[in-house]
Amino acid sequence: MLWKQFFTPVKSYSVKEAAEFLTGKNPSDVTVLDVRQPGEYRQGHLPGARLVPMGELSDRLDELERDGPTLVYCAIGGRSRVAAQMLAGKGFKHVINMAGGFKDWESMQQGSGWTSTGDYTQGLELFPDDIDVRRALEVAWGMEAALEEFYRDMAARAREAGKETTAAMYDRLARFEVGHKAKIENRYAALAGSDAELEKKAAQVVEGGMTTEEYMQRSGIDPADPAHIAGFAMMMEAQAMDLYARAARSAADAGTAAFLEDMVQEEKSHMQQVGRLLDSLLEDQNHG
Template sequence: MTDELVNMTSQEVKRYLDENSVDQYNLVDVRQGWEYEEYHLPGAALIPLPELADRLNEIRSDRPTIVYCAAGGRSAAAANLLKGQGFTDVYNMLGGIKSWKNEYAIGPQSLGMIYFSGNETALEILYLAYGMEISIASFYTKTASSVTPELAETFKSLARFEEGHKAKIFGAARQLDPSLKTREAMEVKAAAGKVLEGGITLEEFLERTRNYLDFPNGALEAAMIFEAQALDLYMRCSKKAANSSSAEILRWLAQEEKGHLKILGSMLERKAANP
């Protein structure tokens, strides 16, 4: 990413809101509707994370934007997505609304994307995308064994989709580099993509957030963070890809990840309706 994620504590957000009029900033809640109805910050606009990419026109890009969720993970992904789409003054509220209510929040504050500098070639972008798909598929496969049967089936299905994405990316990479003969060779090229920004591997992330994943909605929220980061990467990279075929594939991948986010969002809604 070209810009580092900027965080604000809940106390800093409170102070900022107190010192500025409501027409000077955007305050965006990226949780689900039922979460918003339970409690939300005054004046916050509800744009659930699965809908964010399709509703960017509802957010004034000429104003500072503060995003928040329950614990800070989904909003960090949302902030990165906004920055990737040209929003320059974006802040993630650390700890989410739980910290605002002075409750102790457990969960990933910000899960780094695969590193994207903005200077990659079309082939390097495909390597990054392949690495992202490896991480997402691995997350679903590893997590499926520790969640409810219904969620496990969804995660397994999503993991199969990600495997299909890898095949499509590999095909596009071979068009740009005919010497790339096997999927194994592609995985070697994409090996750096297995490490999240800041040098955190998928395994380290799962270890650090093991307790969080035990929470009723923890695994779903973590999955939404991953999918939002993939969407962010593909939306950014599709604008940069010089090769029209690569750009088309990246746009297709972005649409796929949008669909996955909506599936996960619907599951959160169902869990709320049938706790």
């Protein structure tokens, strides 16, 4: 299964540009938002950064200033780009993603020369708020299929490394995606009269996209780093959640809107579970 990204672009700064932007500003002038997990935050963060993990963001928007500038960052820039898009879609006026994330920031501070490889706009496709619901379901089915394939691949890798507990978590997440695909198939059949063409349509939507390995490489993900993999999974769950939320706003009937809103809540739950997995992985690393 191939990947594509479906977000309206948001402004991104390099870490150097972000540092220049923050110079001379008081904490009340700008919200510096860290959307990583608590374990990542404890290992280091930008001065004055506010921690709101990605899986909690949609429930904690009222804690954040909507009218002033918000600089969002994560580990390497993938989760924060998704978070920035979500904030912009919720009416936040001036949202900036820090490309390269804390890893680039730390490298700049230490002068180590590390730079991220992620090109977060390549392959980007504009996805309007008034998306047709049938097309949204086709995209969603393709995304769920890609997530299932990704989780099964990660489970196999974890087992090869003797990490059965981690493998079991990935297996569980893969089963969730199977359930999501079945729900989408049922809703699609109700709208289109049949789900016979759904898989074919979904494949057409992501035609020209990237394989999982290519997407991970493009996003600067180290496939040998479990924490990177978990962060990547959270980014993709967030992308699915944003898709469902946009489609719900344009659904023509209450039943479809309610179905899509339920899917938003399920994706949020998945993000939180992957977040807990990431915290567990970081704790294991600290005690390893």
